[in-house]
Amino acid sequence: MKSLLSAGIVVLSILLSPVATAGERFVTFENLPMGTREEPFLLRTYFPDPGLSREVIANHDLGFRARKYSPGKGDVKGFVDPIPGIPAAIGVSFGPELSICWDTIECRLLYAWQGGFLDMTNYWGKPESGRRKGFGYIPELVGELIYLSRGSHPLGIFDSYTETLAPVYRGYRLVDKIPEFSYSLGDSIVHVRIEPGEKPMSIVKHYRIERAEGFDYFETGYSFKKTEDKDHSFSVTIQGKPLAIGGQDEEPTFSTDKPNREWGESLYTSMGCIACHSLDGTRGHGPSFAGLFGAERPITGMDKKVIANEKYIIESITNPMAKVVETFPPGYMPPYPLEDKQLRSIILFLKTLGNE
Ligand code: HEC
Structure with missing residues (x-):
């Protein structure tokens, strides 16, 4: 039975392309895995539901409360609630510009976000202890939601679509390292490959449809x-827009008239810096922000260390290749063409981060 809220525990993490961290064999050592445009990263896992309507997940059922069970005593007092998440979706990270959640039950793109990919700590646990949070199977989205699917399936196939016909997932294959998902609907077979578009926040879907007479596409x-x-092949480009997680348009609680620390902190999350830079001193894909401001930084190819002053921080954000911190790969951080007010806000935020 397909279920949205399934109590079953399925640990499936399929690694197709290695994450760009130093030669680690197991993806689960890195709780913030991420891919790149050239090497997208695929993960089959539970996904959070950022506010999908019932219409979008019509073929999922909601599961039941189940009796608590102990391997020694059998049925015991109490109940376990179903796990609130999307159980059978596939996530693809193309780096900070786009991540998508494609559902194998509805056979459609459920949502897309930018910034980072997933924080797997709830599910995989802390690398040191290796223990998952009690029943916390749902990873957290890192970054900012830019697309949330609405309405009935965007691809309508006229000769096979009826109310009772649900799509059946057939699998995916990689085309130039990008997954192409396939599903059938009645006699028709649909193949769809999804990738970032040219404009910021745009998403391109390439469709190939077999054995269908008439079809149409509409995006609500x-x-x-x-x-x-x-x-029977066509492409659709969808223009996403920033949405707060939960599906509502964001109401900022800070001013954007002049630089301020709160704005900087919010950019740290919404721009996806969080995917690579920690605040507590731990090394991620990039160096930690803890104690960074004013510190001496070792730069690849330079004998003398440089001081991380305002000029250095601004250069590091807008032109990361100019000075690459030692032991980190060049070109991994994308350049961020931010406004001056945003850069100053990030600096105000960095100044408050001591060396923990
Ligand atoms: C995809 C991973 C990634 C993302 C996302 C990212 N960075 Fe970086 N960042 C790096 C890496 C790797 C380095 C070290 C190599 C270098 O200097 O380019 C770095 C270096 C830096 C440095 C210099 C740090 C030091 O220790 O001297 C600053 C400042 C910085 N990033 C700020 C940001 C900000 C602000 C954002 C978000 C707007 C951001 N980064 C997003 C990967 C990332």
């Missing part, structure tokens, strides 16, 4: 462009 609530259908 988003502007989109569809190319002409040629031999």
Whole structure:
């Protein structure tokens, strides 16, 4: 039985392309895994539900409360609630610009976000202890939601679609390292490959449809462009927009008139710096921000250390290749063309982070 709230514990983490960390064999050592545009990273895991409507997840059922069970005593007092998450989706991270959650039950893109990918700590536990939080199977989204699917399935197939016909997932294959998902609907077979578009926050879907007479595409609530259908193949570009996690448009609690620390802290999350830079001194994909401001930094290819002053921080954000911190790979951090007010806000935020 397909279930949205399933009490079953399925630990499936399929690693298709290695994360760009120093030669680690197991993806579960890195709780903030991330891919790149060239080497997207795929993960089959539980996913959080950021506010999907019932219409979008119509083929999921909601599960039941179950009796508590102990391996020694059998049924014991009390109940266990179903786990609130999406159990059978596949996540793809293309780096900070785009991550997607594609559901194998609805066979559609459920949502997309930018910034980072997933924080797996709830599910995989802390690397040191290796223990998961009690029943916390749902990872957290890192970054900012830019697309949340609405309405009925965007691809309508006229000759096979009826109310009772649910899509059946067939699998995926990699085309130029990008997954192409396949599913059938009645006699028709649909293949769809999803990747970042050229404009910021845009998502491109490439469709190939077999054995269908008539079909049409409509995206509820988003502007989109569809190319002409040629031999049952076409592409759709959806323009995403920032949404707060939960599906509501964001209401900032800080001013954006002039630089301020709160704005900097919010950018740290929404721009995805959090995916690579910790605040507690631990090494991630990038160096920690703890105690960074004013510290001496060792730079690859330079004999003398440089001081992390305002100029250095701004350069590091807008042109990361200019000075690469020793022991970190060049070109891993994307350049962020932020406004001056945003850069100053990040600096104000960094100044409050001591060396823990
Ligand atoms: C994909 C991972 C990634 C993301 C996302 C990222 N960075 Fe970085 N960052 C790095 C890496 C790797 C380095 C070290 C190599 C270098 O200097 O380019 C770095 C270096 C830096 C440095 C210099 C740090 C030092 O120790 O001297 C600053 C400042 C910085 N990043 C700020 C940011 C900010 C602000 C954001 C978000 C707007 C951000 N980074 C997003 C990976 C990332």
